[in-house]
Amino acid sequence: MNTVTELQTKMQQVVSVVKSTTPLAPSITNTVTINFVANTQLAVGGSAAMIYLPDEGITLAQMANSFYLNSGTLEPFYTETFPATAKAMHEQHKNWVLDPVALGIGTMRTNLMHEFKSYKPTIIKGNASEIIALASLWELIHHQDSTVKGVDTTDTVDAARQAAVALAQYTSGAVVVSGTDDLVTDGQQVIMSHGGSPMMGLITGAGCSLGGVINVYATSTDPLTAALTGVQIYNLAGQRAAELANGPASFQTAFIDALYHATAEEIAHNPFDVEAI
Amino acid sequence: MNTVTELQTKMQQVVSVVKSTTPLAPSITNTVTINFVANTQLAVGGSAAMIYLPDEGITLAQMANSFYLNSGTLEPFYTETFPATAKAMHEQHKNWVLDPVALGIGTMRTNLMHEFKSYKPTIIKGNASEIIALASLWELIHHQDSTVKGVDTTDTVDAARQAAVALAQYTSGAVVVSGTDDLVTDGQQVIMSHGGSPMMGLITGAGCSLGGVINVYATSTDPLTAALTGVQIYNLAGQRAAELANGPASFQTAFIDALYHATAEEIAHNPFDVEAI
Amino acid sequence: MNTVTELQTKMQQVVSVVKSTTPLAPSITNTVTINFVANTQLAVGGSAAMIYLPDEGITLAQMANSFYLNSGTLEPFYTETFPATAKAMHEQHKNWVLDPVALGIGTMRTNLMHEFKSYKPTIIKGNASEIIALASLWELIHHQDSTVKGVDTTDTVDAARQAAVALAQYTSGAVVVSGTDDLVTDGQQVIMSHGGSPMMGLITGAGCSLGGVINVYATSTDPLTAALTGVQIYNLAGQRAAELANGPASFQTAFIDALYHATAEEIAHNPFDVEAI
Numbered sequence: 001m002n003t004v005t006e007l008q009t010k011m012q013q014v015v016s017v018v019k020s021t022t023p024l025a026p027s028i029t030n031t032v033t034i035n036f037v038a039n040t041q042l043a044v045g046g047s048a049a050m051i052y053l054p055d056e057g058i059t060l061a062q063m064a065n066s067f068y069l070n071s072g073t074l075e076p077f078y079t080e081t082f083p084a085t086a087k088a089m090h091e092q093h094k095n096w097v098l099d100p101v102a103l104g105i106g107t108m109r110t111n112l113m114h115e116f117k118s119y120k121p122t123i124i125k126g127n128a129s130e131i132i133a134l135a136s137l138w139e140l141i142h143h144q145d146s147t148v149k150g151v152d153t154t155d156t157v158d159a160a161r162q163a164a165v166a167l168a169q170y171t172s173g174a175v176v177v178s179g180t181d182d183l184v185t186d187g188q189q190v191i192m193s194h195g196g197s198p199m200m201g202l203i204t205g206a207g208c209s210l211g212g213v214i215n216v217y218a219t220s221t222d223p224l225t226a227a228l229t230g231v232q233i234y235n236l237a238g239q240r241a242a243e244l245a246n247g248p249a250s251f252q253t254a255f256i257d258a259l260y261h262a263t264a265e266e267i268a269h270n271p272f273d274v275e276a277i
Numbered sequence: 278m279n280t281v282t283e284l285q286t287k288m289q290q291v292v293s294v295v296k297s298t299t300p301l302a303p304s305i306t307n308t309v310t311i312n313f314v315a316n317t318q319l320a321v322g323g324s325a326a327m328i329y330l331p332d333e334g335i336t337l338a339q340m341a342n343s344f345y346l347n348s349g350t351l352e353p354f355y356t357e358t359f360p361a362t363a364k365a366m367h368e369q370h371k372n373w374v375l376d377p378v379a380l381g382i383g384t385m386r387t388n389l390m391h392e393f394k395s396y397k398p399t400i401i402k403g404n405a406s407e408i409i410a411l412a413s414l415w416e417l418i419h420h421q422d423s424t425v426k427g428v429d430t431t432d433t434v435d436a437a438r439q440a441a442v443a444l445a446q447y448t449s450g451a452v453v454v455s456g457t458d459d460l461v462t463d464g465q466q467v468i469m470s471h472g473g474s475p476m477m478g479l480i481t482g483a484g485c486s487l488g489g490v491i492n493v494y495a496t497s498t499d500p501l502t503a504a505l506t507g508v509q510i511y512n513l514a515g516q517r518a519a520e521l522a523n524g525p526a527s528f529q530t531a532f533i534d535a536l537y538h539a540t541a542e543e544i545a546h547n548p549f550d551v552e553a554i
Numbered sequence: 555m556n557t558v559t560e561l562q563t564k565m566q567q568v569v570s571v572v573k574s575t576t577p578l579a580p581s582i583t584n585t586v587t588i589n590f591v592a593n594t595q596l597a598v599g600g601s602a603a604m605i606y607l608p609d610e611g612i613t614l615a616q617m618a619n620s621f622y623l624n625s626g627t628l629e630p631f632y633t634e635t636f637p638a639t640a641k642a643m644h645e646q647h648k649n650w651v652l653d654p655v656a657l658g659i660g661t662m663r664t665n666l667m668h669e670f671k672s673y674k675p676t677i678i679k680g681n682a683s684e685i686i687a688l689a690s691l692w693e694l695i696h697h698q699d700s701t702v703k704g705v706d707t708t709d710t711v712d713a714a715r716q717a718a719v720a721l722a723q724y725t726s727g728a729v730v731v732s733g734t735d736d737l738v739t740d741g742q743q744v745i746m747s748h749g750g751s752p753m754m755g756l757i758t759g760a761g762c763s764l765g766g767v768i769n770v771y772a773t774s775t776d777p778l779t780a781a782l783t784g785v786q787i788y789n790l791a792g793q794r795a796a797e798l799a800n801g802p803a804s805f806q807t808a809f810i811d812a813l814y815h816a817t818a819e820e821i822a823h824n825p826f827d828v829e830a831i
Contacts (some may be wrong), residue, residue: 006694022637030327031308031311031327032311032315032325032327033312033315034585034586035312035586035587035589035590035758035759036312038586038587038758039757039758039803039806040756042755042756042802043756043757043801043802043803048586048758049656049659050585050627051627051628051659051660052442052566052627052628052629053628053629053630053660053662055660055662056628056659056660056663059659059660060659072327073327073328073329074328074329074330074333075330075352075354075629076330076354077629077630089295096513102326105326105328105333105336105337106328106330106332106333106336107332107810108330108332109333156297199755201319201430202311202319202320202537203316203319204315204316204319204325233818246534247533247534247535247536247537248316248319248320248533248534249316249320249529249530249531249532249533249534250530250531250534252316252803253530253803253804254804254805255803256801256802256803257800257801257802257803258801258823259801260756260801260802261377261801276628307604308585308588308604309588309589309602309604310589310592312589313589349604350604350605350606351605351606351607351610352606352607352629352631353607353631379603381615382603382610382614383605383607383609383610383613384606384609385607386610387610447758477599479593479596479814480593480596481589481593481596481602482589509615522813523811524597524811524813524814524815525593525596525597525808525810525811525814526593526597526806526807526808526809526810526811527807527808527811529593530807
């Protein structure tokens with residue numbers, strides 16, 4: 001189990017490494033927020049690359065240390081691209097980040113999530129409803145009805161705690177439940193990160209782009225540190241942007257600018273609590 | 278026929294209901310402006326969800342009270358997704374909003390619009406050229422040559438008045454013709470809504486996102502009120518944003534912020550005229 | 555060979571013509587930056603239209619004087635749409651702009667670039683790695699290993715000079731190599747355009763949208779003038795936006811606003827050097 005100080009040190013390290021190396025952090029992600037994902041990745045120091053085709057997924061899986069898979073807007077050919085990419089990352093023992101957006105809508109999404117079980121995403125990030133639904137689908141918890149409303153959650157972060165821990169223990173990775181306070185767990189400890197702003201729920205893609213930024217950090221550190229660093233910079237930048245914003249769009253602009261200016265030390269010292277499970 | 282006061286009351290009601298219920302307002306829309314559509318929907322209080330696959334359309338058609346279909350960037354699988362979704366909404370007697378973007382370009386678009394005739398969109402929103410082209414295609418008016426230039430209109434709102442009324446009478450719904458002043462009709466009365474800004478023509482998706490915002494309101498009121506409320510908040514926010522903007526991009530930011538701040542009373546009292554047909 | 559004064563005169567002419575005619579400037583481009591491409595095209599006075607389907611490409615190829623093809627995010631049906639559109643433009647002796655984004659990733663991209671050789675794009679715009687890779691693929695230079703990192707270059711503009719000249723001589727068109735200073739050549743002379751900002755590398759789509767803006771100008775002038783005008787307005791607007799920006803997102807807003815305000819005379823007089831080859 002990591003102490004607060006150990007986590008802070010690891011966070012500072014990965015932020016610095018990313019800023020000095022501009023790591024390639026590819027994604028297969030939805031068309032709604034794809035631009036926002038790329039711009040947040042660039043703002044924190046990553047190199048973004050988005051693809052649709054299976055062989056491109058496999059090629060980038062060779063080149064990159066981490067990959068982001070987001071199921072927001074599925075297209076027919078994703079039945080091949082998604083599993084091929086996840087498999088390639090898994091077989092190379094590399095990190096990959098799964099954002100099971102809108103799990104429960106449509107059969108392709110459910111089928112893909114079933115397939116992903118064997119490719120064990122090293123980081124899973126979702127809202128409470130999605131995390132509960134995924135842990136239920138993978139039969140890691142007793143079935144809970146999580147009444148997904150499109151892409152929005154209807155459950156609280158606290159309600160998803162058991163599901164998150166179960167997923168992290170199954171994957172031996174990290175799980176993020178985004179919400180008012182964000183939960184991060186590696187199955188051994190639960191970390192609650194504070195900050196952010198209600199404004200983040202008023203722009204599309206706050207969650208998707210968090211997955212993209214975690215992916216950038218996951219190129220250069222372990223899953224728990226990557227997940228926590230992403231959550232911390234989001235809570236820090238969200239709070240700062242809210243002070244400057246006059247509405248959702250000016251918030252979004254200020255938010256990306258705040259991501260860009262956040263220093264390693266500020267990110268590491270955004271408030272968070274650690275507890276054993 | 279509604280009086281001005283009745284329309285104002287209905288508008289205030291739907292704006293308040295939407296802000297307190299965050300209704301699911303799904304879309305199948307083009308990749309150019311999909312992010313802007315989602316962000317405007319969130320700014321007025323809706324919950325956005327965009328999809329591509331047929332079974333997802335049918336699933337969301339069960340969950341949502343209104344759906345937005347925009348033909349801007351057609352992909353091959355839309356031949357199935359679009360009609361399946363429109364049919365599902367029609368059979369459930371729910372609202373759905375059609376934006377016949379770029380009608381006249383390509384055979385799939387024309388074929389889809391033919392199919393939509395039997396699924397009677399309860400709200401149709403387009404620029405003057407698109408409204409004329411759709412009424413001609415559905416043989417509701419004598420054929421007029423509307424010389425579409427890509428996605429931009431080459432006709433005036435006034436020239437599309439007869440076409441708009443004919444479409445509304447055929448669908449028993451509402452029709453919006455966007456332009457300098459915007460026309461809204463239910464086939465019984467014609468409403469002209471004033472305001473906006475020439476800047477709206479300098480950002481891509483002013484029209485698409487209006488369709489998305491009307492879709493949000495259409496989850497919670499009748500077609501005429503939904504269409505008028507959308508047009509009114511757009512004219513109000515457009516005018517306010519233009520006062521703050523230094524160009525198209527700062528206009529877009531100020532516009533979304535203004536959508537977010539517009540109150541039910543302000544929206545209802547944006548200037549508009551009502552006349553019988 | 556054009557003198558500086560001749561080039562300035564031609565640039566002023568095309569900027570004025572575009573602002574007064576709003577020419578249709580269609581694109582097949584990637585989903586990451588498609589919105590930014592459209593908004594920059596509108597800001598400089600063009601009319602944007604994006605499509606995916608083959609027959610729509612052919613239809614717009616009849617209507618428009620120039621077309622933009624960007625290979626950023628390939629989808630399966632592009633094997634038909636891309637060549638059909640390029641062929642239609644070539645056979646009509648019209649301009650078309652190729653942005654060979656991420657050349658080297660995946661087999662479809664390589665195959666498409668092979669096909670494009672016979673449809674001779676009148677303008678090619680890429681970063682140094684892409685320009686070297688394309689000239690190598692077309693066997694116009696001795697093979698150089700250009701180690702593409704996703705969509706980012708790992709080569710300098712200077713290293714791509716020979717490749718750019720060879721491509722321009724082969725197509726009898728113009729080639730742009732984007733970088734700190736931007737190179738433009740028609741195979742007879744090499745022009746270096748100065749300005750811009752490092753911030754342009756921190757927003758996704760600076761390069762893609764430059765291709766889109768060049769496409770707007772290419773509707774109304776020769777390839778060299780179109781390419782140079784696009785590069786000049788980008789360097790001018792980039793520099794101005796950097797003075798106002800507080801980070802990448804506020805830079806992007808200021809950049810589009812600066813594109814909108816740039817006058818023909820300012821664009822023509824942004825610093826550039828001309829040399830014979």
